[in-house]
Amino acid sequence: MGLTLKHEGRNKIGELMLIHLCSLCDKISINRLARDDLDHVVLEIFKLSGAMNSSLRKRCLEDDIYVLNDSNKEELHRQLFGSVN
């Protein structure tokens, strides 16, 4: 349902991670991206991430999960494609 960046300490940008909402128990968890996760799927999730509804966003915040938004586009592209362009 969204994307986040792993905590790597102050001022260091961590690895791109998936925010997962369990459809069975409604629990929010963080998962690593697999190497073969398709870039276009990740980009779709990035859109969901930016459009996440406020109640889910609040729950992420309470769990100390940063939700990626449009301002993180450059970092997203850097991690997916290895450059800002």
Ligand SMILES: [Zn+2]
């Ligand atoms: Zn579950």
